[in-house]
Each structure stands twice: as structure tokens, then as C-alpha cells.
Amino acid sequence: MAGAGGRAPLGLRRWLSSPAPAPRVCVVGSGPAGFYTAQHILKHHGGALVDIYEKLPVPFGLVRFGVAPDHPEVKNVINTFTQTARSERCAYYGNVTVGRDVTVPELQQAYHAVVLSYGAEDNRVLGIPGENLPGVYTARAFVGWYNGLPENRDLKPDLSCETALILGHGNVALDIARILLSPLQLLRKTDITDSSLAALACSKVKRVWLVGRRGPLQVAFTIKELREMINLPGARPVLDPADFTGLESAVRDAPRPRKRLTELMIKTALEKPVEMQAAAAAGAAAPREWGLKFQRSPQEVLPSADGRRARGIRMALTCLEGSGDSAKAVPTGAVEELECGLVLSSIGYRSLPLDPAVPFDSQHGVIPNSSGRVQGVPGLYCSGWVKRGPTGVIITTMNDSFDTAQSVLEDLQGGVLDTSPPREGFGLVESILRSRGVRPVSFSDWEKIDAAEVARGKAAGKPREKIVDPVEMLQIIGH
Amino acid sequence: MKKTGVCCQPDEREASATGECPGLWYDGHLGSATLRVTGQKAQPPPGCCLLSAQEVGPLGNWDLLYVFGMYTKKKTVFAHCHVSSTQPKYLNCGYAEKGGLLIFSNLSYSSEDQVTVHFINRDGEQLTTTAKEGDSLLEVVVNHNLAIDGFGACEGTLACSTCHLIFDKDTFQKLDAISDAELDMLDLAYGLTDTSRLGCQVCIKKLMDGLTVRVPMDVSDMRRQLEVGKQSKQ
Numbered sequence: 017m018a019g020a021g022g023r024a025p026l027g028l029r030r031w032l033s034s035p036a037p038a039p040r041v042c043v044v045g046s047g048p049a050g051f052y053t054a055q056h057i058l059k060h061h062g063g064a065l066v067d068i069y070e071k072l073p074v075p076f077g078l079v080r081f082g083v084a085p086d087h088p089e090v091k092n093v094i095n096t097f098t099q100t101a102r103s104e105r106c107a108y109y110g111n112v113t114v115g116r117d118v119t120v121p122e123l124q125q126a127y128h129a130v131v132l133s134y135g136a137e138d139n140r141v142l143g144i145p146g147e148n149l150p151g152v153y154t155a156r157a158f159v160g161w162y163n164g165l166p167e168n169r170d171l172k173p174d175l176s177c178e179t180a181l182i183l184g185h186g187n188v189a190l191d192i193a194r195i196l197l198s199p200l201q202l203l204r205k206t207d208i209t210d211s212s213l214a215a216l217a218c219s220k221v222k223r224v225w226l227v228g229r230r231g232p233l234q235v236a237f238t239i240k241e242l243r244e245m246i247n248l249p250g251a252r253p254v255l256d257p258a259d260f261t262g263l264e265s266a267v268r269d270a271p272r273p274r275k276r277l278t279e280l281m282i283k284t285a286l287e288k289p290v291e292m293q294a295a296a297a298a299g300a301a302a303p304r305e306w307g308l309k310f311q312r313s314p315q316e317v318l319p320s321a322d323g324r325r326a327r328g329i330r331m332a333l334t335c336l337e338g339s340g341d342s343a344k345a346v347p348t349g350a351v352e353e354l355e356c357g358l359v360l361s362s363i364g365y366r367s368l369p370l371d372p373a374v375p376f377d378s379q380h381g382v383i384p385n386s387s388g389r390v391q392g393v394p395g396l397y398c399s400g401w402v403k404r405g406p407t408g409v410i411i412t413t414m415n416d417s418f419d420t421a422q423s424v425l426e427d428l429q430g431g432v433l434d435t436s437p438p439r440e441g442f443g444l445v446e447s448i449l450r451s452r453g454v455r456p457v458s459f460s461d462w463e464k465i466d467a468a469e470v471a472r473g474k475a476a477g478k479p480r481e482k483i484v485d486p487v488e489m490l491q492i493i494g495h
Numbered sequence: 496m497k498k499t500g501v502c503c504q505p506d507e508r509e510a511s512a513t514g515e516c517p518g519l520w521y522d523g524h525l526g527s528a529t530l531r532v533t534g535q536k537a538q539p540p541p542g543c544c545l546l547s548a549q550e551v552g553p554l555g556n557w558d559l560l561y562v563f564g565m566y567t568k569k570k571t572v573f574a575h576c577h578v579s580s581t582q583p584k585y586l587n588c589g590y591a592e593k594g595g596l597l598i599f600s601n602l603s604y605s606s607e608d609q610v611t612v613h614f615i616n617r618d619g620e621q622l623t624t625t626a627k628e629g630d631s632l633l634e635v636v637v638n639h640n641l642a643i644d645g646f647g648a649c650e651g652t653l654a655c656s657t658c659h660l661i662f663d664k665d666t667f668q669k670l671d672a673i674s675d676a677e678l679d680m681l682d683l684a685y686g687l688t689d690t691s692r693l694g695c696q697v698c699i700k701k702l703m704d705g706l707t708v709r710v711p712m713d714v715s716d717m718r719r720q721l722e723v724g725k726q727s728k729q
Contacts, residue, residue: 056644089652096648240679273682387718409683411657414645415713422719 037438038063039428042123044114044370045133046070047077048413049400051097053131056421058105061428065105067127067442071113072166073457073489074465075101077135079410080482081165084191085206086198088479093410101459107442110457111490117454118445120371124395126444128435129424132374132383132390132398133417136365136406142183146317147361150174151326155188155362162195162212164482169211174325175219177357181329183314184362185228186236187409190245192360193224197251197304207473207480221358224306229313229345231336232263232281238409239277245306246284254307255285281308311335312352313345317359328355365406381405388420395433397424461493468492610699613707614660616643617716621707628701632694632708633658643710651695653677656684658694661709670697686711 041057043050046068054066074080076094083090101108112118114134123130139156141147151174160168180196182189195203200217228235246253260282267278312331320327330353334345367383369376375392377384382405383398390396399420400413408416427433449456465483472481483489609625612635616622622642626635633647636658649655653676662670667690673681677696684691691711712720 052645059644087654089649089654092650092652092654093648095650238679239682240676243675243679272687276678276682387722409655410648411645411655411683411685412714414648414657415685418644418713419718 037435038065039129039433039435040064040127040439040441041066041129041131041424042127042441043068043131043133044120044123045077045135045400045402046075046097046108046110047133047135047400048079048093048097048410049133049135049403049417050077050131051075051093051100052414052417053133053399053421053424054106055096055100056418057424058100058103060421060425063105064428065107065441067107067109067445068101069112069114069118069123070108070110071134073110073486073493074462075108075110075459081160081163083163084159084195085162085208086194086202088206090410108457108459108462109442109445110462111486111495112445112449112454112456115370117452118448120373120396122448123445126440126442128395128433128439129427130396131388131420131424132370132396132402133400134367134370134402136367136381136401138366138368139361140364140366142314142361142363144314144316146319146326149317149319149326150324151177151357152317152359152361155182155184155192155360156365158192158360159188162208164209164484166484166486169209169484173215173358175215175221175358178220179223179225179354179356180221180358180360181354181356182224182226182360182362183228184236184364185226185230185234185308186362186364187238187241189226189360189362190237190241192362193226193306194241194245194248196221196224197248197306199250202249205477207478207482209482209484210476211484222304224304225309225354225356226306227309227312227314227331227354229311229334230343231310232259232278232308233266233274233339234336234341234343235277235281235308236407239273239280242277242280246280248306251304251306253284254305255281256307257285259308259310260285311345313347315351318353326357326359328353329359365401367402367406388416388423389427455495457490457493457495461495464493465489610701610704610706612699612703613705614641614643615707615709617710617712626699628699630699632660632697632699635699636694646710647695653680653693653695656680656693659684659686659691659711660694660697661686661688661711662690662692663707664690666703666706667692669700669702684711685713686717 039061041054041064043054043066050068050070054068057064058066068075070077076097079091079094079097100106114120114123120130120132139154146152153171153173157168157171158173159165161171161173175196180193182192195208195216196219200213203213203216245251260278263278264282267275270278311334313334314329315332316330317326318328318330319325330351332347333350333352335348336343337346338344366381367376369378373393374396375384375390376382383402384391385398385403388397388399388403390398397420399417401407403420404412404416424433428435446456466480469480469482472483473479483492610628612624612626612632614622614624614636624635624639624641626632626639630638631651633651635641636643636646645657648657651658659681670692673692673696677693681687681691681693684693688711694708
């Protein structure tokens with residue numbers, strides 16, 4: 017790179033026509049990372065052709081399977097992704113599992129550049145005894161269940177207990193608490209799956225604790241989601257004022273986001289829910305409740321007497337060493353037990369290695385890279401959670417994907433990616449897939465599935481009724 | 496001047512005088528008894544049902560007046576709108592068949608309402624356009640197809656911070672008060688400043704004529720700037 021005259025300016029202009037063949041780019045994964053990377057390349061390079069591969073028949077990744085059903089506005093990004101997929105120089109190929117149906121080296125033969133945007137399909141484990149007892153679920157599986165992710169459709173979570181405990185203080189934990197405690201009439205109008213709705217209708221859960229190892233100043237959830245939980249109809253927040261002693265002054269000079277978030281928790285902790293007390297006095301049914309517990313680290317999920325299910329959890333009380341984001345939770349030696357029949361572990365997603373040809377940092381769960389360029393493998397890039405780690409909201413992934421796309425564009429413009437040997441793109445991949453008995457799903461195929469889901473939802477007043485069986489999806493499109 | 500009428504029937508589109516796009520002059524009544532624009536929410540016509548916002552689908556670049564709802568009766572769509580006055584306005588009616596849905600496009604006011612706005616893009620380029628009073632800055636960017644990457648991901652529903660814009664101090668102080676909901680999302684924006692707002696929540700006023708707003712750098716921009724700085728020191 018020395019002597020190359022520095023990097024290209026931000027905001028590359030449209031690529032002017034030239035005799036070189038059109039660069040062919042392959043993106044693996046059709047969630048926000050994949051689509052934003054594709055979008056940025058297509059927008060800033062007038063000739064590039066981008067193919068997006070996805071292992072499920074249906075696109076959009078976590079926008080479809082992660083964003084909560086009662087957050088439809090967040091899913092509006094699907095509209096811009098749809099425009100991209102329908103554009104001339106973009107193609108979508110669903111039902112193709114990269115690493116199995118086609119390998120990364122094979123993709124590198126077919127394309128000038130390959131971008132890995134396959135996200136984080138696994139989760140961190142607690143590593144404590146009892147974590148595999150019935151009644152303990154990962155947040156990832158539970159969210160997948162109510163969002164219709166095919167691999168979680170048979171989860172059948174047991175919601176017959178009164179108290180649920182969620183380990184983790186992120187937005188996913190809040191999502192789960194909200195879905196567990198939301199009035200059914202609100203959930204009924206969302207795209208939550210019918211079978212989850214039926215299960216929630218029979219749910220006995222009336223109390224949800226969100227438990228974290230550190231303190232209020234280290235919570236990872238954001239204020240909009242917290243406010244939503246505080247305002248949830250029919251559920252009252254239970255925050256212990258003692259947890260917030262001295263924090264008002266501690267955040268006085270903190271950056272505004274942390275300050276407002278902490279102030280909201282303090283305000284909620286100190287407020288006496290007058291209407292709730294009056295209602296209780298009047299004999300109204302006890303409202304559901306949820307609360308935050310801090311500085312508790314799970315040690316063991318305790319089994320019931322017959323050993324068949326979870327009945328509680330033992331937690332170590334911690335103290336904090338250091339402050340701010342880098343504060344560490346250290347056990348004090350004291351422990352506490354909490355009775356609960358449902359435990360949800362919401363301690364983070366985790367990426368998995370895809371292909372032996374792709375370097376992977378197991379410790380951090382990411383593909384080693386620099387601005388999205390995979391270390392040591394020219395022509396290979398990554399974007400999204402597999403590049404950066406599984407945190408952040410859609411804007412974080414958007415910026416990150418643009419960053420990777422910029423690297424691809426720079427390498428195309430600077431000759432680092434040699435596009436003079438033409439590559440066959442899907443032409444080559446198609447024959448590989450055929451020889452392995454794999455039949456890809458096109459974007460217009462997805463639109464048929466989409467139409468079927470919307471039609472099914474209409475009768476029930478829902479935006480869609482998600483199809484959760486991949487076989488059924490394929491039947492609809494005649495595969 | 497064209498006749499009034501329910502401008503929603505697909506086959507009632509008429510060529511406009513300007514030739515840009517078919518349209519109808521609106522003189523305060525949108526035609527039949529089923530649709531009367533009085534500045535208040537109209538009742539749905541009999542036999543029609545209210546579609547949810549989701550079913551309306553992506554409105555994308557269409558510039559809408561305050562559409563409260565869209566009703567459908569088989570293939571015919573009636574939209575009722577709140578219009579701020581009964582002055583004659585020119586409505587461009589384009590339609591896209593989206594399961595029988597009609598979407599209004601490019602409703603434009605007379606030229607007196609035009610305000611000039613400058614956007615300084617992330618790469619320093621100035622993008623200048625005119626806008627109508629009442630349009631949000633997000634609508635301005637979308638309607639004029641300004642080349643700002645990733646702007647308005649959630650389409651103005653206060654579910655992201657991608658329409659984050661930085662104002663000069665004077666203008667900032669004259670903007671309408673910021674809501675908690677906007678603050679909540681702004682808190683997640685990169686490069687937050689004391690004069691930051693979300694474009695989808697700021698509407699054009701006459702006093703903004705000649706306004707210059709800045710599109711903030713995002714994290715990846717800043718990283719690349721640091722890289723350029725490092726390389727030039729080598």
C-alpha cells in the first residue's frame with residue numbers, strides 16, 4: 017500500500033465505464049449486514065454485480081427472526097433491502113448453506129470478492145451446573161421460538177411457573193421480559209407466531225426478574241426499551257432504591273445517554289406506584305411485575321426434588337472493581353437463592369467458524385480482520401457481527417457494513433482486487449449446487465412465501481403469519 | 496384546471512398541465528360523498544375497512560400529506576387526508592398496484608412554500624435542495640433522492656438514529672421542543688453534539704430558508720480518517 021497515495025476519499029463517485037469485466041461480489045448472509053454491504057457496493061460501483069446467499073429459504077436474518085414482534089418499525093429496513101434485492105445487479109439465493117452446499121474456496125473461484133456476513137448463530141454458555149435442566153433456555157432459542165425461526169419451532173418452553181428469571185441486562189433480556197408479560201391483546205396484532213401466542217395465552221408467568229452480574233451503571237439495555245417496559249400495561253416495575261444510592265451524583269457528569277438511562281431507573285425505583293396500590297386495595301387482580309437485580313452472578317440452577325426440572329437458582333453476590341464499562345464483578349463469598357421455574361440465559365450471542373479456509377478467532381468469536389478485510393486471505397471480507405462481535409443495533413451494523421463495503425470498493429479501484437480475469441459468479445455455483453442436489457430459492461420465490469404469510473395473517477388481523485417449516489416454504493414455491 | 500373528483504380511481508387519472516406526472520386539481524373537496532376533506536378525520540365509507548400501516552407497505556419516495564388511513568374496497572382505494580387549508584393545490588396522483596393499493600405521489604404545494612436547505616454530506620460535499628414548509632428533513636432527503644448513505648432506515652418511526660443531523664446553534668434554539676422519544680433515539684447516535692436532532696422530527700419552517708445542516712460522521716468514517724492520518728505520517 018506504500019506509495020499508493022493514501023486511501024481513496026470518502027464517498028467514492030460512481031464508477032465510470034471501462035473495458036474491464038464487471039466485478040462479481042458474493043455476500044454470505046442476508047441479514048442487515050449482508051444487505052447493507054451489498055447496497056453500499058451497488059450504489060457506489062456502477063458495474064459491480066452482487067449475489068447474496070442465505071442458508072434459510074427466507075431472507076433478512078435477525079430483522080425477521082430477532083427483532084421483537086411488537087417492534088414493527090424497526091423492521092422497516094426490510095423495505096430498502098427489498099429494493100436492493102429487486103435491483104438489476106443484485107441476486108438472492110436462499111436455501112444455500114455456505115460451508116456445506118458450497119465452500120468458501122469454491123465461492124472465491126466464482127467471485128472476485130467474497131464478503132462473510134453470516135452473523136452469530138450460537139450463544140455464550142453459562143458453564144454452570146443445572147444449565148441443561150428442563151426449564152432453562154437460551155435467549156437465542158426463546159427469541160427464535162416466538163419469532164418463528166425454523167430450528168426453534170419445537171422449543172415448547174414450559175411457562176407453567178409463576179416466576180421467570182432472565183440472566184442478562186441487555187435489550188434481548190428486556191424483549192423477552194416484555195413478551196412474557198405483555199397483555200395478549202397487544203401481542204395478538206403482531207407477527208408473533210400463532211403457536212407462541214397460544215403458549216403465552218396459557219402462561220402462568222406473572223413475575224420476571226432480570227439479573228445481572230454488575231450494577232446499574234453497567235446495564236447494556238437502552239433507554240427506549242427500558243421506558244417501554246416501565247410503561248407496559250398491567251405490569252409494575254420493582255426496582256430497589258437501595259441499588260441506586262449515590263448514583264444520582266455519580267452520573268451527573270456522565271455522557272447524556274448513560275445519565276438519562278440511570279436517571280430513569282432511579283426515578284422508577286423511587287416512585288410509589290399509587291394506582292397499583294389503590295387497585296390492589298380495591299381487590300383488583302394483582303398486576304404482573306418485573307424487576308432488576310444487580311450484582312448477582314449465577315452459580316447453579318437448582319433442580320426440583322425429583323431432579324426433573326429447574327426450581328430455582330443460586331447466585332453469588334458480587335462487588336464491583338473499577339468503574340464504568342470496564343468494571344468487573346468479583347464474588348464476595350455471599351450467596352442468595354431465588355425460586356423460579358423458568359430460566360432464560362441472555363448473556364450474548366456467539367459466531368461459529370464457517371469453513372476451514374476462513375481464519376477464526378475462537379476466543380473473541382470473530383473473523384480476524386482489519387476494516388473488514390480478512391487477515392491473510394486476499395479477496396475475503398467480513399461485515400456485521402461476525403466481524404465485530406454480536407452487539408449493537410441496526411445502525412451499528414449499517415455503519416460497519418458500509419465500512420467493509422468501502423474496503424471492497426477501495427480494493428476494486430486500487431487494483432488490489434484483480435478483476436481482469438472474469439469470474440463466472442452464480443454460473444459456476446449453480447452447477448456445484450446442482451451436483452449436490454441443492455435447489456436455491458430466488459427473491460421472487462421469497463415474495464410468494466411473503467404473500468402467503470401476509471394472506472394468512474390477514475384473517476387474524478396480523479401483519480403476517482410466519483411459516484415456520486422450511487419444507488412448507490419450499491412447497492409453496494413448488495420446490 | 497381540472498375537475499374535482501375522487502382522484503383515487505385508477506382510471507380517473509388525467510394528464511396534468513405540467514406534463515410531469517398525471518394529476519388533478521383539488522379545490523377542497525376530494526369528490527364524492529365517500530371522501531370529503533374538511534381538515535378532520537373522515538369516516539370510512541361503508542363496506543371499507545381500515546388497513547394497518549403495515550399493509551400500506553413501503554411508501555418510499557412518495558410525498559404524502561398527513562394520511563390518516565387508507566381504506567380499501569376491493570381494488571378501489573380511498574385515501575383521506577388532512578390538508579392544512581382549502582386553497583387550491585395540485586395533487587399528483589400516481590399509483591402503484593400493490594395488491595390493489597393506490598399510493599399518492601409527489602403532492603406539491605405552490606412555489607411560495609419553498610425553502611432552500613443545504614446538507615453538508617459526510618465527505619464534505621454540499622447538497623442543496625428546496626423543500627416545502629411542514630416537510631420533515633427526512634422527507635426532504637428521501638423525496639429529493641439526496642445521496643446520503645443509510646439515511647432514515649426506520650422510515651421516520653423513531654426506531655433508529657440514522658437521520659441524525661447537526662444544526663447551527665441559532666437555528667437549533669428555534670426548533671420545536673424535543674420529545675423524550677426523540678431524545679431516547681438520539682442518545683444512540685454517533686457523534687452526538689449539543690445541537691443534534693433527528694431529521695424525521697424536525698419540520699421545515701419559513702425561518703429555515705437558507706439553512707445548512709451537517710450529516711455527522713459515523714464510526715467507520717472516523718476510523719478511516721484516523722487511518723489516513725496515520726498513513727500520511729509514515
